[in-house]
Amino acid sequence: MAAVLPRRCTALLALIVTAVAVTLAMPASPAAAADPEGGTKKLRTALENAAKGYDQAKTKLAASKKRQKQLTTRLSQSESTAKAMTSQVTAVAQQSYQMGRISSVGLLLNSATPDRFVQRAQSLDILAQVNSQTLATYQEQIETAKRAKTALDAEVTEQQRQVNVMARKKKQAEIALAEVGGGSSGGFVSADSPAAEPAPRNSDGSWPSEKCTVDDPTSTGCITPRTLHAYQESRSDGFKRYTVCFSERASGEHPKGRACDFSAASGGFEDKAATGGDKAYGDRLAAYFVKNADSLGVMYVIWYRQIWMPSTGWRAYSASGGPAAVHTNHVHLSML
Known part of the structure; x- marks a missing residue:
């Protein structure tokens, strides 16, 4: 009997070691992965609360x-x-x-x-x-x-x-x-930006409450109707480069279907800052969303180390990391 117990313990120990090894070898869940957008969950939550509160007061x-x-x-x-x-x-x-x-x-x-x-x-x-x-x-x-x-x-x-x-x-x-730079900046504005078709509002002028209920044409996920409208309007006005809206993230608007990333380069996201014609494309796209923010329901736009909100205008956005984190290879759009 004394000889049997150690064999059982050894077998059990082997199973535990194998399970741990398999668990460690498994890739991390996309939802738990670090957000490549830069910034923090605390920052995004603060910006969302401020933006929504400002929009509601503006509507009233x-x-x-x-x-x-x-x-x-x-x-x-x-x-x-x-x-x-x-x-x-x-x-x-x-x-x-x-x-x-x-x-x-x-x-x-x-x-x-x-x-x-x-x-x-x-x-x-x-x-x-x-x-x-x-x-x-x-x-x-x-x-x-x-x-x-x-x-x-x-x-x-x-x-x-x-x-x-x-x-x-x-x-x-x-x-x-202010935690990520935050000072006033020149930003990207153009009076020549096309005018987008307004998204539907409630009779009192407020935005309808929406969830991730429609298919995302850029992924296998879902987005809100208002996000889909903004995406379609931008494409109809000539901004047709590679875009991804829904994605699993630890925080932010992407997993809620309320954000899209628009590649500056014609071939898709590149691991380098946009220059030349790609930079000019991003400038025009950022300016387009700023001009049509009230019509489309834009919460904020981030491009080339700068962020725009209706309440603050363009501000410096000095997140740390690669081109994706500092938004020099894509324009980020978050929707109300």
């Missing part, structure tokens, strides 16, 4: 300004109508004073014939209805103007609140970017 601000414009029109119309009715109301007041209850009864009693009596009674009734309607309309216009003024004051307060939120989100983005 635009909606408030639209309501303010409508209220201003309503106030102007009510005040103009009330002013125009002032003379009518004055006449009604004078008429009511001159034709009080006794005067009205006197007019009826002085009727020469029954027919005349009925005619006068009808006239007085009609006059009372007209006077009542005039006064009611006048009062309605006054109340409408008061409500419009109160609502306008509320919209001014709302707009200031959203401006403050935007400023706070801008500051948050700047603080996060």
